[in-house]
Amino acid sequence: MKCRRCGEVAVIDLPRHNAAFCKPCFLEYFARQVQQAISKFRMFARHHRVMVAVSGGKDSLALWHWLASHGQPTVGLYIDLGIAEYSRVSRERCEAFAQRMGLQLEVVDVRQETGFSTPALAARVRRTTCSVCGLVKRYFTNRTARRLQVAAVATGHNLDDEASTLLGNVLHWQMGYLARQHPVLPAADGLVRRVKPLFTLTERETLAYCLLQGIDFLEEECPHARGATSILYKELLNRLELISPGTKHQFLLGFLRRARPSFSQAEPPPELGACRECGEPSTAEVCAYCRMLSGARRADDAFATKENKGGIT
Amino acid sequence: MKCRRCGEVAVIDLPRHNAAFCKPCFLEYFARQVQQAISKFRMFARHHRVMVAVSGGKDSLALWHWLASHGQPTVGLYIDLGIAEYSRVSRERCEAFAQRMGLQLEVVDVRQETGFSTPALAARVRRTTCSVCGLVKRYFTNRTARRLQVAAVATGHNLDDEASTLLGNVLHWQMGYLARQHPVLPAADGLVRRVKPLFTLTERETLAYCLLQGIDFLEEECPHARGATSILYKELLNRLELISPGTKHQFLLGFLRRARPSFSQAEPPPELGACRECGEPSTAEVCAYCRMLSGARRADDAFATKENKGGIT
Numbered sequence: 001m002k003c004r005r006c007g008e009v010a011v012i013d014l015p016r017h018n019a020a021f022c023k024p025c026f027l028e029y030f031a032r033q034v035q036q037a038i039s040k041f042r043m044f045a046r047h048h049r050v051m052v053a054v055s056g057g058k059d060s061l062a063l064w065h066w067l068a069s070h071g072q073p074t075v076g077l078y079i080d081l082g083i084a085e086y087s088r089v090s091r092e093r094c095e096a097f098a099q100r101m102g103l104q105l106e107v108v109d110v111r112q113e114t115g116f117s118t119p120a121l122a123a124r125v126r127r128t129t130c131s132v133c134g135l136v137k138r139y140f141t142n143r144t145a146r147r148l149q150v151a152a153v154a155t156g157h158n159l160d161d162e163a164s165t166l167l168g169n170v171l172h173w174q175m176g177y178l179a180r181q182h183p184v185l186p187a188a189d190g191l192v193r194r195v196k197p198l199f200t201l202t203e204r205e206t207l208a209y210c211l212l213q214g215i216d217f218l219e220e221e222c223p224h225a226r227g228a229t230s231i232l233y234k235e236l237l238n239r240l241e242l243i244s245p246g247t248k249h250q251f252l253l254g255f256l257r258r259a260r261p262s263f264s265q266a267e268p269p270p271e272l273g274a275c276r277e278c279g280e281p282s283t284a285e286v287c288a289y290c291r292m293l294s295g296a297r298r299a300d301d302a303f304a305t306k307e308n309k310g311g312i313t
Numbered sequence: 314m315k316c317r318r319c320g321e322v323a324v325i326d327l328p329r330h331n332a333a334f335c336k337p338c339f340l341e342y343f344a345r346q347v348q349q350a351i352s353k354f355r356m357f358a359r360h361h362r363v364m365v366a367v368s369g370g371k372d373s374l375a376l377w378h379w380l381a382s383h384g385q386p387t388v389g390l391y392i393d394l395g396i397a398e399y400s401r402v403s404r405e406r407c408e409a410f411a412q413r414m415g416l417q418l419e420v421v422d423v424r425q426e427t428g429f430s431t432p433a434l435a436a437r438v439r440r441t442t443c444s445v446c447g448l449v450k451r452y453f454t455n456r457t458a459r460r461l462q463v464a465a466v467a468t469g470h471n472l473d474d475e476a477s478t479l480l481g482n483v484l485h486w487q488m489g490y491l492a493r494q495h496p497v498l499p500a501a502d503g504l505v506r507r508v509k510p511l512f513t514l515t516e517r518e519t520l521a522y523c524l525l526q527g528i529d530f531l532e533e534e535c536p537h538a539r540g541a542t543s544i545l546y547k548e549l550l551n552r553l554e555l556i557s558p559g560t561k562h563q564f565l566l567g568f569l570r571r572a573r574p575s576f577s578q579a580e581p582p583p584e585l586g587a588c589r590e591c592g593e594p595s596t597a598e599v600c601a602y603c604r605m606l607s608g609a610r611r612a613d614d615a616f617a618t619k620e621n622k623g624g625i626t
Contacts, residue, residue: 170483171553171560173567232556236549240484243545247484254486262575 012208015245023212030209033200034066041184043195048151049073050195053141054097054105056090056218059156061097062206063198065215067154068103075148076105079140081133082117083222090218097216106148108140114293119224124296129224132292139289143280145192152193160203162196163248164233166255179267182256189272190281200249203234325521328558336525343522346513347379354497356508361464362386363508366454367410367418369403369531372469374410375519376511378528380467381416388461389418392453394446395430396535403531410529419461421453427606432537437609442537445605452602456593458505465506473516475509476561477546479568492580495569502585503594513562516547 001010003022010020014029021029037043044050050067054060054076067074078094081087091107098105111117114136116124122132145153162181169177187193198206210217225231240247274280275287282288314323316335323333327342334342350356357363363380367373367389380387391407393400404420411418424430427449429437435445458466475494482490500506511519523530538544553560587593588600595601 171564173564173571175571178572229557232553236552239549240545244542251484251486258486258488259491259576262579263572266575 011212012205014205016202016241016249018245026208027212030201030205031066031070033205034197037183037197037200038195041195043154043184043197044072044152044193046072049075049148051075051077051106051141051145051148051150051153051192053077053079053137053153053155054094055156056093056097057156058210058215058217058219059158059161059198059203059206061093061156061215061217062209062213063154063156064097064103065101065213066209067197068101074103075150076103077141077144077153078105078107079137080107080109080111081136082109082111083119083129083224086220086222089220093216093218106144108144110136110140113140114296116296121292121296124299125292127292130228133222133224135288135292139280139287142190142192143278146190150192152195154195154197156198156206157196158198158201158203158206159248159252160234160237161230162199163237163252164230166252167233167237168229175263175267176270178260179263180269182260188269188281190274190279191272199252202248324525325518327518329515329554329562331558339521340525343514343518344379344383346518347510350496350510350513351508354508356467356497356510357385357465357506359385362388362461364388364390364419364454364458364461364463364466364505366390366392366450366466366468367407368469369406369410370469371523371528371530371532372471372474372511372516372519374406374469374528374530375522375526376467376469377410377416378414378526379522380510381414387416388463389416390454390457390466391418391420392450393420393422393424394449395422395424396432396442396537399533399535402533406529406531419457421457423449423453426453427609429609434605434609437612438605440605443541446535446537448601448605452593452600455503455505456591459503463505465508467508467510469511469519470509471511471514471516471519472561472565473547473550474543475512476550476565477543479565480546480550481542488576488580489583491573492576493582495573501582501594503587503592504585512565515561 001013001020002008003010003025004019005025006022008022008025011023012026013020050072052060052064052067052074054064056078064074064076076094076098078091080091094105110121114121118133118136119129121136122129125132141153162183166181168174169181183196183199185191185194209215237248237251270283272281272283273285275282275290276285277290278287280287280289314326314333315321316323316338317332318338319335321335321338324336325339326333363385365373365377365380365387367377369391377387377389389407389411391404393404407418423434427434431446431449432442434449435442438445454466475496479494481487482494496509496512498504498507522528550561550564583596585594585596586598588595588603589598590603591600593600593602597604
């Protein structure tokens, strides 16, 4: 297998581009994809400081590595969800990466902030850990981004993530989500701008970037993600991609170009005010995070009261 | 396994309805689904004569059987595509069914009409047999329906067909098809009304109907359909259905209720005139069928001329 650009021995084949690349040419391909996404969708300017939300996995560390080594001013944000061993190891990877690269990393510890780990919060409010995790991450990401006054928050969502989210939104015709799914969510009423510079690159390509750049990322998925429908959607899309390379890209880009405008017109974005309790943006008087947290605290108090009365059965 | 309605021994389970039924209760369930589709979508009235497009397969014969045995005035239409053994056997099944039930069957023979079998037409105009077959069937169905002055053409499309078509339309964001995909296509400018009374019933349910009613249908798929993407889409949807029963139904019905209105607004239906050659409805001066047929004849003439000159290499 030879590199399509220079004829050297290739290290990766990309059927969807009918191409194979050697290491330098793959890194150039990768750079072009990221640069095009940033400039075409006007994600941020070269002098803007960007906060990169990192999990310790391949996508977010590839993104941070690429931005930092291309001169973009960045700060990392790691949210410690308190998911036992998984959080301990992923935090370690992020801290080691930041130290090796000489980059600033902010850490928010959910246990310190709320008094509970994410699974404990979920158990108290009787929701799935994944749904509480999403809420907590959105909340602390925005709050930290405002505090640090960054121009945008960048996340490592790749083409597989975006295509599988789109498939889920389409299978259930989630009209509001379809109206808003986009590589750029503009800033609005206290919400910091959010961007996804890797959205045209596949999982396999961000993995190759990490391997070629010697980035020490965490391979394990979060234990709570096992059996998630998003994983099934990715499998189904991979089967389609195998038979018809380019399917994921066409599905996502066709949506952005042709279908999304009709959805956005039909579903205007909700109006946001400031939460009465914490001041963060919210569609309700008290934001979902504050309601969830006070729910968890009430559940804990009820438990303690019952215990004091010897009433637990 | 017991029938949910009467407690007798069940013959089929329907996970998506969290139910199992004995033979009489399944037939009642089936009837309710068809009746609801017909009345809710105002497909046709009880006194209307309906043309049922039959292929000899389970879906179209189940539909014709159900309509005829519920007192609907019907006429069958079989289009003999000239696909060797497959067409011979499927025609036989339709003729035998019509005779047994004492129903009128119209037969259109593509070879008699055009001078070519469908695969021969496809080879001459360098298109796939499936695309020419679709064109030929739409053309002769409409022409025959106009000649017989029926109120509507009913086809046996089931939930699996409709959901897999929808998945294909969504994966490629075919905006025009998405705007028009519906269990009823109203009559317009020479196009006869088209309806799909089985669109809420699965393949497995129309199969059960045929088995329970002793309908002798053709089990083989058309040999040209092998490896078709529609079959892959059905497989993928079946995997989703297995994990989350009701997925196909929600996907299709959610589309009709929530998403389709936005598409229809963005994509108004094309204007139709009458074909200069044959008078059938067309968006162009000469319809796609007449253009295809004259293309096939030109290819044949060119072949004959070359042969006469001894110029074939």
